[in-house]
Amino acid sequence: MAKLHSKLIWVILIALLVFVAYLYWMPNQHNGATRGAAAVAVKTAKAETKAMIRSISSLGTGIANNSITLVSPTSDFITELNVSEGKKVKKDEVIARLHDVEERARVTELEGVLTEQKRQLERLKNLANTQATAQSLLDEQQTKVNTTLAQLDIAKAQLAEMTIKAPFEGYLGLRQVSQGAYINSGTVITTLDDLHKLRVAFSVAEHYLAEIKVGMPLTVTNAAYGDINFIGTVSAVDTRLDPVTRTVTVHGMLENNDLRLRPGMLLNVKLELDNRMAMQISEKALVPQQQKQFVYTVDENDIVHQTEVTIGQRIPGWVEILSGLKEGDEVVVEGIQKLRSGITINRVGG
Incomplete structure (x- = not known):
């Protein structure tokens, strides 16, 4: 029994020595590993x-700087038509002329009547100076002159409507009528677009509204021209936001003298908000x-x-x-x- 107890004591002592050695060996191993570890x-x-450079991207649509649809203001036959698709026209150049014989005759008639009425008015004024005529006759003649003048203005306006001119310099679109055809009021003749400058309309999130200013630089690309950048600036910011999308519409202006960009194009817009x-x-x-x-x-x-x-x-x-x-x-x-x-x-x- 004493031998058993003695052996047990030795086993316990040996176990304690092994444990103490382990406790001493592990930190040294760790420190050694740390000292020797690679960086x-x-x-x-x-x-x-x-x-x-902070910027935002958006999809936009090309819009002609000035764009109208030329329509007939009245009904009559087309006697002259100067529409060649894609042709460049100057301001006030005649696009089409309607049959205007009656209108010209009416203007000529009223001009003759007015000339005679003015002559009579001058005669009555001379007589009034010598007290040889009544003031009432003078007033009556003045009224006739004024009435004829108003009628002449109307006739000249009606005559002017028979000639359709370009209100600005631009390029004609597709012809919708033929010379000699009878057209009604409101009939589309062609379109006219000013393409030397192109506007691009795009939407920007409400979050950026306070940062957008007129004159900010923007860059536009289009699938037809690959990675070619078209440079422009912000020209206008809408005063209203879309209540559904919470976005504001912004217009940019691009120089387009080479006419590569066209109205209706889908444009990729990159707006530069900050560059410092x-x-x-x-x-x-x-x-x-x-x-x-x-x-x-x-x-x-x-x-x-x-x-x-x-x-x-x-x-x-x-x-x-x-x-x-x-x-x-x-x-x-x-x-x-x-x-x-x-x-x-x-x-x-x-």
Whole structure:
């Protein structure tokens, strides 16, 4: 029995010695591993000041700067038609003329009557100066002259309606009638578009309304011309928002002297909201913690330190740094998940 107790005591002592040795050996192994471990491989970049361009994209529709449909103001036969599809016309150039014999005759008749009435009026004025005629006759003749003048104005207006002119310089569209045809009032003759400048109408979310100003630069592309950029500016912002989509319609103006852009085109619009110099880093460098933002900076000994930063505007892939860093500071942009303050890093990649 005594031998059994003695053996048990030795077993317990040996177990205690093994446990104490284990406790001593593990920390040393850990510290040795830590001291001998390779530096963490990461990718870094430097904080730099460069142009920060914020923009929004939208789909727009091309609209002619000036665009009308030329219609007949009255009913009659077409005696002259100067419509060639795609033809450039100047302001006040005759597009079409209707049969206007009656209207011309009416104007000539009234001009003759007016001339005679004015002659009679002058005679009565001369007689009135010598008290040889009544004032009532003079007033009556003046009324006749005024009435004829009004009738002549109406006749001239009716005659003018028989000639359809271009109200501005532009390009004619497709011809809808033929010379010699009898057309009714309101019949479409052709279209006229001013294409030297093209407006683009597009919608912008209510969120950006306060930032949009007339004169802001915008860039337009179209599938027909690939990556070619057409440069323009914001020309107008609607005073109302769409209550359903909560968007505001914006118009931009583009120079189109080469006539490559046409009304009705689907246009990809990129509106530049802001363009300024700002210190920036890659968004991938940020380590959010609660309501704060941190980055890992690298010192001259290749040791990282967690640093709090204040951020400003964001653009795809980049973020503005307002405080916490200075120009040229090196930060970790890849491999952050393996880091903590005090760790040595090894730079990899470009």
